[in-house]
Amino acid sequence: MTSLDFGAFGITTGLDGSPHSLEAAVAAEELGYPAIWLSGGPLPGLPTIHDLVDATSSIKFVTGILAVDTYSAAEVASTYADLAATAPGRFTAGLGGAHGPHPIATLNTFLDQLDGVPGEATPAGAGVGVPVEHRLLAALGPRMLELARDRTAGAYPFLITPKYTAEARQVLGPDKLLAVSHLVVLETDPERARAIARDTISFFPQLPGYAASLKRQGFTDADLKDLPDHLIDSLAAWGTPTQIADKLHQHHTAGANHVAINVITGVTGPQPIEEWRALATALLS
Structure with a gap:
């Protein structure tokens, strides 16, 4: 299997480098979560990753994702080289966000460039900017999964069912990382839980890539x-911590190495540290 090890469960969240975000990262580490997957949207820039690593001692950070339309291969390689020197093994570059007419070609070109960018201590032409084993793709469709298999350490899909996890594992083969980001609502009332999940999910069918997925x-x-209940229940885990853990373990059974919980609460505001705490016993024991 893959040499990357993020444990069975991690956290997907948006951290912007503010003092509260740094405190949230420290709290996640203290709760025992082995990895945080940084949502690309709230990330104000690559220096934030340095700030988060510096604020913590051992938790791993993965960008989920860095949009290749926003960041250059040189910028990603420089960030990786700096962190590999000061905090080895704690940063993995998750890539994606190729929104043009030819996303596979765009990502292939980016990976070509990444292979040609030397690390800080490496002469030009003598190495890669980010080693294959420390880069991933946000892959959904079979062609993107094949690209992740062939040119990175694995894939990081979002909004997929355990059945599709099994299909993704078949494409990736046994030796690549498959990390799934799954929505979680810590709410036992079915109507309220589904309403919270539906509000978040409603955005994604408007995007061609997610609609196709x-x-x-x-x-x-x-x-x-219409976003009926059966769709919501397939794409979001809700209920008690134990019920949520049982749902998420279905991805492991289907072939995922790791599940990153994306906790949603229905309100905009601070990081859901109390929900992470409530789930930790069921997920990390």
Whole structure:
């Protein structure tokens, strides 16, 4: 299997480098979560990754994702080289976000450039900017999964069912990392839990890549329009911590190495540290 080890469960969240974000990263580490996957949207820039690593002692950080339309291969390589020197093994570059007409070609070109960028201590032409074993792709479709298999350490899909996890594992083969980001609502009332999840999920069927992914998983156009309960229950784990853990373990059974919990609460505000705490016993014991 892959040499990358993020444990069974980690956290997907947006950290912006503010004092509260740094405190949240420290709290996650103290709770025992082995990895934080940094949502690309809230990330104000690559220096934030340095700040988060400096504020903690051992927890690993993965960008989930760095958009290749936003960051250059040289910038990503420089960040990796700096952190590999000061905090080896604690940063893995998750890449994606190629939104043009030819995303596979765009990512291939970016990876070509990344292979040609020397590390800080490496002469030009003598190495790679980010080693294959420390870069991942946010892959959904089979062609992107194949690219992740062939040119990175693995894949980091979002909004997939355990059944699709098994299909992704088949494409990746046994030796690549498969880390799944899954929505979590710590709420036992079905109506409220589904409403919170539905509000978050409703954005994604409007995006062509996610719409295509959901259809590949067997959801219909009507499902994508109406967001019925069976779709919500397939894409979000809700209930008690034990019920949520049981749901998420289905991804492990299907072939995932790691599941990153994306806790949503229905409110905008501070990081959901108390929810992370409540889930830690069920997920990390």
